Amino acid sequence: MYNDLKGKVAIITGGASGIGRATAIRYAKEGVHVVINYHSREDEANKLIDIIKALGVDALAIQADTTNKNEMEHLMNATIQHFGAFHIMVNNAGIQSDIPSHTMSIEDFDKVINVNLRGTFIGCQLALNHFMERKFKGSIINISSVHEIIPWPHYAHYSASKGGVKLMTQSLALEYARVQIRVNNIAPGSINTPINAENFKTQEDKHDADMFVPMGYVAEPDEIANVAAFLASSESKYITGQTIVADGGLSLYPSHRNFEYDELLDEFTDKI
């Protein structure tokens, strides 16, 4: 538990599902009041509000498309009207699509860049202004991906967007370090969320995905929420401009693994 988080207010974009939802629940357990931004999942957002309130903190669900600055301003204003201020901004909303690059339309490319990069910038900019006006040592947490470093065929738009988030985060962190506003990334590996529904459709697909990860399993989203709690808390107050990679070793060139050695190690661990 991070005691300094108690009573703070966090906005989480794309908060009604997957990593955003898990982060909202983790923050609520830390005593953080949570604003859930949703795009189309109104029912899930409202159900989550009930879960969060049952944990003893206040919560609000607000619809906004993160690519639209006016809608994002509405999200901030509604938050400020209800809670007075906010201290933590989690830019989590993201999309992906599997398209060979030679057939990718410019519309497909723009759509992913818009949500993953432009939407993240809009969230960062609004949070920076709010924190500076109030002289808050706020924390901005962007959810990038291991594909900010690992190339991904068929996902050129996605990997470009996440690579962009990485350098944007570093640039903003340097720009606002003097006023103690921290900007960091979390780069998840393979996480069991709706964005991967297609990739983990069959038990075999899921098993293959588990086996591809050096630690032997696709993680549940609460493993990313744990990092989001750390980065929001003052325990990480000297960390800015960093990406914390949470991927079970996926970014360690897993194709260089010798699977026979894995079997030799099996006797030293409980089966996952």
Ligand code: NAP
């Ligand atoms: P998810 O459950 O599909 O979450 C994505 C969320 O983003 C959804 O709630 C979605 O809402 C929202 N969203 C999409 N476009 C939006 C927009 N224009 N405005 C507002 N919200 C929007 O998948 P997830 O895995 O939790 O993804 C969260 C983040 O983690 C994403 O940035 C993703 O790239 C990143 N990530 C995930 C993995 C993984 O393995 N799961 C790995 C690396 C990085 P609607 O459905 O209502 O549109």
